[in-house]
Amino acid sequence: MAQLHDLRLRLLVQQESEHISKSQPSDLDLSIVQARCLCWLTLLAEAHEDQANDAEGRADTEQAMGWFADSMRLRDVIQVVTSIEIPLPESSDLDIKESGEDLFNGEPPMTA
Numbered sequence: 001m002a003q004l005h006d007l008r009l010r011l012l013v014q015q016e017s018e019h020i021s022k023s024q025p026s027d028l029d030l031s032i033v034q035a036r037c038l039c040w041l042t043l044l045a046e047a048h049e050d051q052a053n054d055a056e057g058r059a060d061t062e063q064a065m066g067w068f069a070d071s072m073r074l075r076d077v078i079q080v081v082t083s084i085e086i087p088l089p090e091s092s093d094l095d096i097k098e099s100g101e102d103l104f105n106g107e108p109p110m111t112a
Contacts, residue, residue: 030086045074
């Protein structure tokens with residue numbers, strides 16, 4: 001079940017990255033998008049952990065477990081986003097891009 005969840009998550013990230021790269025190929029630096037996502041995901045995971053600790057302090061075990069499970073899911077997402085390799089265009093790719101041809105030439109823009 002965990003492998004299926006991981007594969008679904010990777011597919012979702014891959015599809016979204018392809019959508020972003022096709023919609024704004026020249027205006028978007030995917031490494032910046034990745035960095036921003038990681039910042040927000042980390043803050044969200046920390047907030048969920050704080051909520052879990054707070055619920056544990058109130059002896060609300062069920063709520064604490066829910067917050068903790070959510071924080072672990074966010075950590076999984078962080079691992080997936082961190083593992084994405086963003087290709088750097090080579091000089092020959094830049095020449096192709098300027099001529100209007102497809103930069104990735106059928107290849108996915110990121111590998112997850």
